[in-house]
Amino acid sequence: MQNEYEIMHIDTDIIEETDIKEEITTLLKERNFSQLKSIISDMNPFDIALIMEELPKEKIAIFFRILPKDLAAETFVEIDTDMQEELIHTFSDVELREVFTELYLDDTVDILEELPAGVVKRILKNTDRETRHIINELLQYPEDSAGSIMTTEYVRLNSSLTVADAIAVIRRSGVDKETIYTCYVTDNNRKVMGIVTARMLLTSSPDKVIEEIMETSVIVAKTTDDRESVVTALQKYDFVALPVVDDENRLVGIVTIDDAIDVLQEEATEDIEKMAAITPTEKPYLKMSAWGLFLSRIPWLLLLMISATFTGMIITGFEASLASQAVLIAFIPMLMGTGGNSGSQSSVTVIRALSLDELGLGDIFRVVWKEIRTAILCGGCLALACFIKIWLVDRMLLNNPEITIMVDMVICISLFITVLSAKIVGAILPMLAQAVKLDPAVMASPFITSIVDVLSLIVYFKVATSVLGI
Amino acid sequence: MQNEYEIMHIDTDIIEETDIKEEITTLLKERNFSQLKSIISDMNPFDIALIMEELPKEKIAIFFRILPKDLAAETFVEIDTDMQEELIHTFSDVELREVFTELYLDDTVDILEELPAGVVKRILKNTDRETRHIINELLQYPEDSAGSIMTTEYVRLNSSLTVADAIAVIRRSGVDKETIYTCYVTDNNRKVMGIVTARMLLTSSPDKVIEEIMETSVIVAKTTDDRESVVTALQKYDFVALPVVDDENRLVGIVTIDDAIDVLQEEATEDIEKMAAITPTEKPYLKMSAWGLFLSRIPWLLLLMISATFTGMIITGFEASLASQAVLIAFIPMLMGTGGNSGSQSSVTVIRALSLDELGLGDIFRVVWKEIRTAILCGGCLALACFIKIWLVDRMLLNNPEITIMVDMVICISLFITVLSAKIVGAILPMLAQAVKLDPAVMASPFITSIVDVLSLIVYFKVATSVLGI
Numbered sequence: 031m032q033n034e035y036e037i038m039h040i041d042t043d044i045i046e047e048t049d050i051k052e053e054i055t056t057l058l059k060e061r062n063f064s065q066l067k068s069i070i071s072d073m074n075p076f077d078i079a080l081i082m083e084e085l086p087k088e089k090i091a092i093f094f095r096i097l098p099k100d101l102a103a104e105t106f107v108e109i110d111t112d113m114q115e116e117l118i119h120t121f122s123d124v125e126l127r128e129v130f131t132e133l134y135l136d137d138t139v140d141i142l143e144e145l146p147a148g149v150v151k152r153i154l155k156n157t158d159r160e161t162r163h164i165i166n167e168l169l170q171y172p173e174d175s176a177g178s179i180m181t182t183e184y185v186r187l188n189s190s191l192t193v194a195d196a197i198a199v200i201r202r203s204g205v206d207k208e209t210i211y212t213c214y215v216t217d218n219n220r221k222v223m224g225i226v227t228a229r230m231l232l233t234s235s236p237d238k239v240i241e242e243i244m245e246t247s248v249i250v251a252k253t254t255d256d257r258e259s260v261v262t263a264l265q266k267y268d269f270v271a272l273p274v275v276d277d278e279n280r281l282v283g284i285v286t287i288d289d290a291i292d293v294l295q296e297e298a299t300e301d302i303e304k305m306a307a308i309t310p311t312e313k314p315y316l317k318m319s320a321w322g323l324f325l326s327r328i329p330w331l332l333l334l335m336i337s338a339t340f341t342g343m344i345i346t347g348f349e350a351s352l353a354s355q356a357v358l359i360a361f362i363p364m365l366m367g368t369g370g371n372s373g374s375q376s377s378v379t380v381i382r383a384l385s386l387d388e389l390g391l392g393d394i395f396r397v398v399w400k401e402i403r404t405a406i407l408c409g410g411c412l413a414l415a416c417f418i419k420i421w422l423v424d425r426m427l428l429n430n431p432e433i434t435i436m437v438d439m440v441i442c443i444s445l446f447i448t449v450l451s452a453k454i455v456g457a458i459l460p461m462l463a464q465a466v467k468l469d470p471a472v473m474a475s476p477f478i479t480s481i482v483d484v485l486s487l488i489v490y491f492k493v494a495t496s497v498l499g500i
Numbered sequence: 501m502q503n504e505y506e507i508m509h510i511d512t513d514i515i516e517e518t519d520i521k522e523e524i525t526t527l528l529k530e531r532n533f534s535q536l537k538s539i540i541s542d543m544n545p546f547d548i549a550l551i552m553e554e555l556p557k558e559k560i561a562i563f564f565r566i567l568p569k570d571l572a573a574e575t576f577v578e579i580d581t582d583m584q585e586e587l588i589h590t591f592s593d594v595e596l597r598e599v600f601t602e603l604y605l606d607d608t609v610d611i612l613e614e615l616p617a618g619v620v621k622r623i624l625k626n627t628d629r630e631t632r633h634i635i636n637e638l639l640q641y642p643e644d645s646a647g648s649i650m651t652t653e654y655v656r657l658n659s660s661l662t663v664a665d666a667i668a669v670i671r672r673s674g675v676d677k678e679t680i681y682t683c684y685v686t687d688n689n690r691k692v693m694g695i696v697t698a699r700m701l702l703t704s705s706p707d708k709v710i711e712e713i714m715e716t717s718v719i720v721a722k723t724t725d726d727r728e729s730v731v732t733a734l735q736k737y738d739f740v741a742l743p744v745v746d747d748e749n750r751l752v753g754i755v756t757i758d759d760a761i762d763v764l765q766e767e768a769t770e771d772i773e774k775m776a777a778i779t780p781t782e783k784p785y786l787k788m789s790a791w792g793l794f795l796s797r798i799p800w801l802l803l804l805m806i807s808a809t810f811t812g813m814i815i816t817g818f819e820a821s822l823a824s825q826a827v828l829i830a831f832i833p834m835l836m837g838t839g840g841n842s843g844s845q846s847s848v849t850v851i852r853a854l855s856l857d858e859l860g861l862g863d864i865f866r867v868v869w870k871e872i873r874t875a876i877l878c879g880g881c882l883a884l885a886c887f888i889k890i891w892l893v894d895r896m897l898l899n900n901p902e903i904t905i906m907v908d909m910v911i912c913i914s915l916f917i918t919v920l921s922a923k924i925v926g927a928i929l930p931m932l933a934q935a936v937k938l939d940p941a942v943m944a945s946p947f948i949t950s951i952v953d954v955l956s957l958i959v960y961f962k963v964a965t966s967v968l969g970i
Contacts, residue, residue, distance in 0.1 A: 036717045037692055037749055040725065040733040040742070072717045076736045200702050210699050211681050211740075222507055228698050229680050232670050247506045247542045255510065263510040265765065266546045268758040270681075270740065272510070279507055287757055288738040291764065295735070298768035299852055302775070306848035306945065307841055315853035316863065320873035327845050328878055331919075332885055334841050338834035339893065345830040346900070352829065359822065359829055360815040363836060363953055364808035371777055371804050371946050375797050378776035382769055383785035393786065403790035408798055415802055423809065430816070449801075475776065475945050476841050483833055 036072065051084055058089050067096050075101060079108035091120040103132030110317065111144040118149055127156045134208050135161070136181035136289065139168045176260045177253035179293060180274045180283030185213040187240055189223055194236035196226065209286050212271040215244050220280040222248050222273055250275045253282060258297050261290040262387055301385055305378060305474035307334065330476065337480045341366075341487055348491045351500040357432035358494055361441050362487070364416075369448040369486040370479035372408060376401050376456030377478045381470045384460060394461050401457040402450070409449035413442040436498055444493045448486040455481055506542065521554055528559050537566050545571060549578035561590040573602030580787065581614040588619055597626045604678050605631070606651035606759065609638045638753075646730045647723035649763060650744045650753030655683040657710055659693055664706035666696065679756050682741040685714050690750040692718050692743055720745045723752060728767050731760040732857055771855055775848060775944030777804065800946065807950045811836075811957055818961045821970045827902035828964055831911050832957070834886075839918040839956040840949035842878060846871050846926030847948045851940045854930060864931050871927040872920070879919035883912040906968055914963045918956040925951055 050069070057066040070078055078097070082090055082105070094117055097105060106114065106129055118126065130138060130153060142150050142165065154162050164182055171177025185207050187196050196213070204210040213231075215224040224244035234243050250273045251260045264272050264287055274283045300310040307330035311318065318326075345352070345362075352359055380397060383389040389397065417438055425433040456478050460470035494500060520539075527536040540548055548567070552560055552575070564587055567575060576584065576599055588596065600608060600623060612620050612635065624632050634652055641647025655677050657666050666683070674680040683701075685694040694714035704713050720743045721730045734742050734757055744753045770780040777800035781788065788796075815822070815832075822829055850867060853859040859867065887908055895903040926948050930940035964970060 037745075038717065038719050040719055040721045040729055074717075074719070074737055197702060204699065204703050210702060228702065229674065232667060232680060232698065233674050247508065247544075249508050249510055249544070251510045259510055265758075265761050267544055270757070275507075287740070287761070288735075291735050291757070291761055294761065294764055294768075295856065298764075298772075299856070302768075302772060302848060302852050305772070305775075306844050308845050308849065314856075314858040315849055316858060316866065316870075318870075320870055320877060323849075323870065323874040324877035324881075327842075327874070328881055331838060331841055331845075331878060331882055335834060335838045335882055335886060336889065338837045339889070341833035341837075342830040342894070343898075345833070346827075349826055349829070353823070353826060356819055356823060357816075359819075360812040362832065363811035363815070363957070364805060366833060366836075367808045367811075367949065367953060368801060368805045370949070371801055372797075374776050374945065375778050375801075378772060379778065379785055379793075382772050386765065386769070386784075388784040388786060396786065400786075400788075400790055400793065404793040404797070407790065407794040408801060411794075411798055412801055412805060416805060419806065419809070424812070428813075475844065479837065479840070483837060487833070 051081060054081060054093075055085070055089075058085075058093060063096050066093075067098075070096065071098055071101060075104035075108050078105045082109055082113065087116075091117060095125075099128055100132055103129050107133065107137045107141070111141075114141060115145060115149060118145075118153070123156050126153060130157060134181050134183055135164060135168065136179065136183075136208070136283075139165060139178070142169065143173075171253060174257050175253060176251045176255040176257055176274050176285060177283070179257050179260070179289050180253070180285045181208045181289075182283045183207045184271070184273075184281075184284040185210055186281070187213050187215050187226060189215045189217075189239075189241040189244065191240045192236065193231050193234050193238045193240070193243065196231055196240055197236070200228075200231075209271050209284070212269070212284070214273055214281055214284070215240055216281050222250060222275060222279065222281050224248060225273070248273065250279070251285065252277070257285075257293050258385075260285050261293050261297070264290045265294075297385075301381070301471045304469060304471035305381065307331070307472075307474075307476040334476055334480055338483065340484050344484065344487045344491065348495075351491065351495055354500050355432075355437070355494065355498060357430065357437060358440070358490070362490070365441070365444060365448055365486050365490055366483045368412060368445060369452040369482040370475070372405070372449045373452035373456035373478040373482045374475035376404075376453045377460055377474050380457050380460045381474055384464055384470050389461075391461060391465055394458070397457050397461065398454060401453045405450045405453035408453070409446040412449060413446040416445055417442045440490075440494050440497045443497070444486070444490040447489045447493070448482070451485050451489070452478070452482045455485070521551060524551060524563075525555070525559075528555075528563060533566050536563075537568070540566065541568055541571060545574035545578050548575045552579055552583065557586075561587060565595075569598055570602055573599050577603065577607045577611070581611075584611060585615060585619060588615075588623070593626050596623060600627060604651050604653055605634060605638065606649065606678070606753075609635060609648070612639060613643075641723060644727050645723060646721045646725040646727055646744050646755060647753070649727050649730070649759050650723070650755045651678045651759075652753045653677045654741070654743075654751075654754040655680055656751070657683050657685050657696060659685045659687075659709075659711040659714065661710045662706065663701055663704050663708045663710070663713065666701055666710055667706070670698075670701075679741050679754070682739070682754070684743055684751055684754070685710055686751050692720060692745060692749065692751050694718060695743070718743065720749070721755065722747070727755075727763050728855075730755050731763045731767070734760045735764075767855075771851070771941045774939060774941035775851065777801070777942075777944075777946040804946055804950055808953065810954050814954065814957045814961070818965075821961065821965055824970050825902075825907070825964065825968060827900065827907060828910070828960070832960070835911070835914060835918055835956050835960055836953045838882060838915060839922040839952040840945070842875070842919045843922035843926035843948040843952045844945035846874075846923045847930055847944055850927050850930045851944055854934055854940050859931075861931060861935055864928070867927050867931065868924060871923045875920045875923035878923070879916040882919060883916040886915055887912040910960075910964045910967045913967070914956070914960040917959045917963070918952070921955050921959070922948070922952045925955070 085093055094102060185200055185204060200210050211228045213226045214222060215226060217223055224246045225248055226240055226244045230243050253274055253276055260272055271284045271286045273281055274285060276282050303310045309326040311326055420433060420438045420441060424430050459473040463470045463473050555563055564572060655670055655674060657669060670680050681698045683696045684692060685696060687693055694716045695718055696710055696714045700713050719737060723744055723746055730742055741754045741756045743751055744755060746752050773780045779796040781796055890903060890908045890911060894900050929943040933940045933943050
């Protein structure tokens with residue numbers, strides 16, 4: 031027998047580059063469900079979800095009912111919350127049970143967390159007592175904890191089984207488990223004794239006893255650990271799953287690498303958003319309303335705008351001096367901009383290193399010392415370039431008589447001091463934030479820039495008044 | 501028999517929280533190698549690497565020789581390039597062969613890419629002809645391609661095997677393969693026909709034929725694909741490995757999820773660095789010299805400083821008007837800052853959405869329309885807040901007579917227009933960069949800020965001259 035096989039390239043956009051959407055629409059219109067079923071049952075849940083998003087609203091429920099049960103459940107995980115909610119409203123209780131029984135519990139919990147309370151209630155009413163109990167427990171873990179991303183569906187083995195027995199256990203119960211590639215050996219109190227990977231089972235002789243082959247030094251996470259540290263551990267030890275235990279070291283769940291990779295992306299996005307002074311949201315950009323975007327952005331803009339009041343006050347304070355040397359005004363934006371950029375570079379580098387666990391609080395002096403040396407190099411280079419540029423361009427090319435050697439020096443000395451202080455502030459603030467358990471990511475560009483703006487103006491005017499005697 | 505087992509929590513810092521470092525140093529001094537060996541053979545390569553970094557230089561080679569062969573190889577992957585190079589210099593040719601035979605080929609290639617040519621030559625001289633051939637081929641793939649992160653050590657199965665046969669094949673050859681959890685079914689020309697997961701094998705009856713159980717719709721990457729798109733595919737389809745094929749669809753390697761997760765971290769770090777106007781480097785922060793940091797930062801600082809020349813020219817051009825209304829100067833930093841922050845928010849959001857594949861070029865009008873509405877909300881709110889603040893604080897509290905209703909209005913109208921244009925520019929530029937195949941990440945805060953600085957000054961002075969008639 032020769033199966034027909036189909037190779038698809040990762041960059042194939044299933045909707046753009048194939049005529050599958052048209053084909054499906056036509057088949058739906060003709061109500062040719064058997065043909066439709068045979069086409070979609072070969073497809074990936076992710077791609078099916080993409081197609082569902084393109085279908086007219088009234089066709090979605092019909093289309094979803096054509097999917098084989100397991101594929102329906104997997105697809106349900108991939109579609110967005112709004113569509114999930116709409117589908118649930120069209121489900122009978124039986125259908126609801128069918129979909130949710132097929133789901134892994136961690137996916138169920140992820141979905142429930144986003145749905146309105148009424149819908150959640152209806153779903154829970156349609157699960158059996160034991161599952162409801164587990165779901166309720168999972169729902170109670172704090173949002174960013176290991177408990178919130180773990181699944182309770184793992185393979186548990188007894189240490190006295192043989193390899194052949196263990197494989198039989200997996201064959202019997204493995205279908206419903208999120209991963210069978212790492213199995214957990216526990217004692218009667220559910221305490222972790224060791225781990226056995228599918229690789230160990232497949233490469234050991236069938237009559238060996240689990241206790242002999244299991245790996246006995248196990249790295250575990252606690253349910254209350256930050257989910258980010260779970261992901262970091264999975265990554266640094268190259269595991270495909272990590273066991274999660276309660277305070278008594280009893281195994282309560284596992285975190286698998288496919289969930290970890292999602293967390294990693296989400297956390298990186300969150301960090302990036304915080305660095306740009308945006309309140310992080312979990313929704314993809316195109317799903318956000320303008321109002322939602324406004325709400326996530328305006329608090330920070332207001333805060334930063336108000337904090338810019340100080341720069342205004344400083345300038346007003348030096349108005350008399352500026353009036354006598356109006357040429358100085360023209361260089362304010364360059365000074366503040368370069369200072370801000372220098373500070374952002376340092377703060378962002380330090381924030382990222384902190385978040386990747388490359389840096390700890392104990393490194394603060396090494397960091398500051400490194401930044402001081404870097405700042406002297408950058409500041410020196412910039413000051414020199416600036417000095418030459420002002421003389422050649424502003425003085426000689428644009429023929430501005432107000433620019434004297436002294437004015438040029440005032441600008442460049444200020445630039446040097448600004449860069450130096452910007453880099454020090456940029457490196458120290460994220461570490462201080464970490465020390466007081468704040469998220470270092472908020473100490474990024476916008477925040478640093480506001481501080482550096484004030485610093486650079488003070489430096490500039492102090493240098494100007496003392497050098498030029500104004 | 502009862503093995504002794506050891507549970508370690510993920511946050512345990514092996515060096516800080518245990519006295520293992522002292523213990524190891526003492527054992528090394530006493531040359532008690534058997535005791536030492538029994539302690540470290542239970543440890544993870546990652547933790548052993550941490551300990552090696554803390555050891556005195558002259559002890560490192562001795563310590564490394566105590567490790568069992570497979571653990572030595574795994575640890576060698578985890579230590580940094582400098583230490584790898586030093587160790588290689590102490591290796592005899594036999595030792596060199598021992599370490600590199602144990603390594604997976606993709607790890608070997610990663611290591612070779614960082615080492616100086618002379619060392620690479622010596623390593624290649626000590627591998628057999630076939631391996632050398634494969635390594636040379638892998639080394640030729642472009643740095644960010646799928647080919648550069650794939651491994652050639654995967655399990656290949658014949659479609660006519662039974663499940664029991666396939667398990668036997670894995671038992672025989674699986675030890676040297678990077679993953680046995682996804683096996684690839686190919687025809688005589690190495691063309692991919694399907695995939696079989698270890699889960700399918702373990703949950704199917706042993707006498708079934710592979711052809712009957714294999715998954716025949718396979719998603720593949722090409723060797724020349726960007727490594728980021730491979731990672732995205734692994735993530736969206738929840739795979740543990742992805743096959744990589746050449747132009748004739750012949751299987752040449754696989755990318756496994758543990759490598760993908762590293763790529764993901766690296767790419768996020770690169771994006772963040774580019775967004776902060778830093779040339780990305782692969783070295784961790786503490787390993788970078790001040791000179792290295794300087795080199796990665798100075799080109800952008802210089803470029804941005806020179807581009808700030810325009811702001812100076814604009815201010816100089818309006819010097820006369822500013823002299824008659826000196827109060828306007830005080831609000832320049834606030835205007836430029838708020839504009840820059842507004843623009844950064846939009847650009848960073850769009851850049852991240854592009855990099856997560858949530859946005860395509862076709863969405864540009866939806867994006868701009870969304871940003872315009874958000875900008876009207878943000879701009880309106882900021883302008884109102886600013887108007888009230890200036891009147892209450894600057895006029896009434898600080899008693900500045902220069903601030904009239906008209907001046908206040910000039911500032912707030914300029915603020916509104918600046919925010920609006922900043923958000924539009926911030927959203928469009930990353931998408932244009934993507935369109936002309938530039939990395940959108942360079943269109944982040946520093947770059948946007950430079951453009952918005954110029955825009956805001958022009959807007960401010962135009963509004964001021966027309967409203968105040970100066």
